[in-house]
Amino acid sequence: MExxxxxxLAALVVSLVALVTTISQVLSQLFATxxxxxxxxxxxxxxxxxxxxxxxxxxxxxFETIYTTPRFALMPYTGNIxxxxxxxxxxxxxxxxxxxxxxxxxxxxxxxxxxxxxxHQASGLNVFKGFNEMASWVRxxxxxxxxxLETRMLTKSTKRGAIKPEQDWKGxxxxxxxxxxxxxxxxxxxxxxxxxxxxxxxxxxxSRRLGMRWKTFEPSEGALRAEGNGHxxxxxxxxxxxxxxxxxxxxxxxxxxxxxxxxxELYIPTAPADKMGFGIVPGDPxxxxxxxxxxxxxxxxxxxxxxxxxxxxxxxxxxxxxGWTPGFSDIIGLAAPMIRLPGSEIIKxxxxxxxxxxxxYQQEGIVVFHNRLRDLINERDRGEGRVSEQTRWVLQxxxxxxxxGEQWFDxxxxxxxxxPIGFLNDLHARHDMTTDYFISLHNRSYREKASDQTFRYxxxxxxxxxxxxxxxxxxxxxxxxxxxxxxxxxxxxxxITEGAHVYFDKIPSIIETMQHRGFDxxxxxxxxxxxxxxxxxxxxxxxxxxxxNIVPSQHWGSRxxxxxx
Numbered sequence: 001m002e003x004x005x006x007x008x009l010a011a012l013v014v015s016l017v018a019l020v021t022t023i024s025q026v027l028s029q030l031f032a033t034x035x036x037x038x039x040x041x042x043x044x045x046x047x048x049x050x051x052x053x054x055x056x057x058x059x060x061x062x063f064e065t066i067y068t069t070p071r072f073a074l075m076p077y078t079g080n081i082x083x084x085x086x087x088x089x090x091x092x093x094x095x096x097x098x099x100x101x102x103x104x105x106x107x108x109x110x111x112x113x114x115x116x117x118x119x120h121q122a123s124g125l126n127v128f129k130g131f132n133e134m135a136s137w138v139r140x141x142x143x144x145x146x147x148x149l150e151t152r153m154l155t156k157s158t159k160r161g162a163i164k165p166e167q168d169w170k171g172x173x174x175x176x177x178x179x180x181x182x183x184x185x186x187x188x189x190x191x192x193x194x195x196x197x198x199x200x201x202x203x204x205x206x207s208r209r210l211g212m213r214w215k216t217f218e219p220s221e222g223a224l225r226a227e228g229n230g231h232x233x234x235x236x237x238x239x240x241x242x243x244x245x246x247x248x249x250x251x252x253x254x255x256x257x258x259x260x261x262x263x264x265e266l267y268i269p270t271a272p273a274d275k276m277g278f279g280i281v282p283g284d285p286x287x288x289x290x291x292x293x294x295x296x297x298x299x300x301x302x303x304x305x306x307x308x309x310x311x312x313x314x315x316x317x318x319x320x321x322x323g324w325t326p327g328f329s330d331i332i333g334l335a336a337p338m339i340r341l342p343g344s345e346i347i348k349x350x351x352x353x354x355x356x357x358x359x360x361y362q363q364e365g366i367v368v369f370h371n372r373l374r375d376l377i378n379e380r381d382r383g384e385g386r387v388s389e390q391t392r393w394v395l396q397x398x399x400x401x402x403x404x405g406e407q408w409f410d411x412x413x414x415x416x417x418x419x420p421i422g423f424l425n426d427l428h429a430r431h432d433m434t435t436d437y438f439i440s441l442h443n444r445s446y447r448e449k450a451s452d453q454t455f456r457y458x459x460x461x462x463x464x465x466x467x468x469x470x471x472x473x474x475x476x477x478x479x480x481x482x483x484x485x486x487x488x489x490x491x492x493x494x495x496i497t498e499g500a501h502v503y504f505d506k507i508p509s510i511i512e513t514m515q516h517r518g519f520d521x522x523x524x525x526x527x528x529x530x531x532x533x534x535x536x537x538x539x540x541x542x543x544x545x546x547x548x549n550i551v552p553s554q555h556w557g558s559r560x561x562x563x564x565x
Contacts (some may be wrong), residue, residue: 028358066179077174081103082100137247144210151344198562200559212226279352280352284336286436289461315327315328324355328469329357338539370402398534455521460514475502
């Protein structure tokens, strides 16, 4: 009897083991139905893997993998999470969904909330073990956080106190992410890691802000490649998905304090600066100036023909002869608003045109303009000529600015993002004064004159462009005739300084063109032109245009999805 009990017990144990083994196999097979679950773990997508869930589908008797990845977007920075509520109709019911956008601003709270790995650097842990096996968008988040930190490093206090970007930087835009849930059921077999998503425009902007330059930008062909500042971005086309880019960043433990040259790759983080990377000169809305597309020679020619047909034909001949756009390039400093942010040392913007240099940018233009204006005022003071207070103010500004020496005069002396903050703040304030003048002039002329006599800044700007385009041809004729004028010690080709003299000679022609455009007040036009030129000089000394392949303008505003692997 005792032996039978032992046999029964042994049989029971064997049966239980078999039962447990069978149940384990069944559960293993059941959990294995969660396709893609292992590819959505923290070892692949960092902290985002903690949001991965299995959802049982009774109709199929299987598990479905639900994972979360970020959607990147470029949005105004407020210092806080941005929340949107959206109402959706579900049958007969109205359902409200909330969508959070978290700024990648480098603050500890956002580093933690966006599952960035930067938060672990201070602990000294080797959190980057297997870093190259992770989805590249995890590194992309880290790089954008670092970029925001470096941007704030080049922000200084002003007389008003410490600068707070979320309050003082109007127009400051920053990359943000919002979590989006997905089902692995809809992932094509060619995809081996979860994909994040952004728009084509935002990818172009993010890459440029990280210091990369575009080597290839052909989204219709699925070809995108950018590199620079230790980063690379390359694309491939995935069937049933579209363009998928892979991002590779510099050493994750990169310390901007140890490698200060990295700070030189920072760009002004605003939408107007971003536009310039697409060949678009942003217009100053306070002066009712529209945007101008000048990214290609054909764009420059088309815009000039819209301004004045004869000037356009002249520019066409010059482009065919020399491949450049003299005079027209002034439109950058004339049309653009002050893009630099208050209290910031960052002055770099993408170059919006193939040829951006001009007499409002070069030292010779400032020197000749300064001396010609001084001579004009002295000549009128000796006679009975009238000099407005505003004209004297322009000369006063130039005299004060000349105290900065080559820092003011010589465009080659620009130190990029290492330019002294006091110099930048001074020029920034003076540029604001010129804007206030034109706003006041517009409002005053609107009140005092008939509607067709209202002063418009764009009319003055276009009148200048009309007559500036042929300055090279006129200067060459003067030199050929042996009538070269004072070059004020400038050691450059004679046609450059002579061209600056031609600008000054064109004032009567500009006044006449303004009359044709409907504003007949020669003294006001003259002083306004002086102010406009000063405004352009100030703009060029507070911004440094950096070359690189220009993204075609039609991609600005593109919502074409680009996936990040």
